[in-house]
Amino acid sequence: MKTIEIDEELYQFIAAQTKHIGEDASSILRRLLKINQPVKTTINTTSQANNQYTLFNDLLTSDTFVNEKSIINRFILLLGALYNYNPALFSIAATSLHGSKRQYLAKDKESLETSGKNTKPREVIGTPYWVISNTNTARKVYIIESIMSDMGISENMINRVIEIFSSQNK
Amino acid sequence: MKTIEIDEELYQFIAAQTKHIGEDASSILRRLLKINQPVKTTINTTSQANNQYTLFNDLLTSDTFVNEKSIINRFILLLGALYNYNPALFSIAATSLHGSKRQYLAKDKESLETSGKNTKPREVIGTPYWVISNTNTARKVYIIESIMSDMGISENMINRVIEIFSSQNK
DNA sequence: GACGGGATCGCCGGGATAATTA
């Protein structure tokens, strides 16, 4: 369990959403944030695709992402979103991704540092992962592309993301 | 401030939505829960533009502003006007604005102080915000410019403001 | 932490490109 601090008004707001006596904060928040709704096998592929679309569309059009002009920050933001979209799939994609010597993603800074000479690992915020950052833009795009593809994300979404990065050359 | 306990995964999810270094949990949650979201106005673009013009024109030609010869005071005056013009838009623009280490605007002095070594925060009067003041004029102009641009203020008005600051070199 | 403002200069991060390896 983690502890977070919130202001009084927000606390009251959350408390007011209690569905049953003794419901804990995590449960209320999960319901309000609509996360971790058990995705049952009954869900058809269309709704899953819609969900995927909405999730990434939200990020790509968010103030955070749009206002962020640096390539690395967008890169890290996107990796964070990919992880949170599906940690298990992300994990599989991440571990199998590497260059000829360097490991691109790992759960600890050190293993990235020792896999190359000057990898400059960066923390992927909101995630247990670290990424290499000493690469050119082309490779950053390649990393995103590989992960998305390995996670089974639609071609359309992948192309859209690539487009955004490519069009960012100042 | 109230303290609540949430599980690890949920914590990571919330942390992943951080817009900028040092953003507090309340701010993230308020955004996610869409509390205090501005109500969309039906004002058409023409009248909005007129209104915008009048508001800023009034400030820029006011005695307070014109007679104020120090750059910081004008800087703060302008930020105050921007906030009061549209607090919701200002807030979005402010939270996504930062340098490589320092946060430029925040609702509390402390988070500005801890984001750099000697930021010299100043209160933006008539506003819940604080700004960094330990910057050169160019950066102050950049801050104003970014905020105005992110708030969707017209190019003309932005240029006019920049002009005023630039012509103030002694 | 107490003088305040902000120009100047030096550091550091970003990432293109040269170097190296496959």
Add this chain to the structure above:
DNA sequence: TCTAATTATCCCGGCGATCCCG
């Protein structure tokens, strides 16, 4: 040897905050 793939050096510009000046 030539080319493609990958690494990581190193330059440039952005940013921070020291320090000088009023």
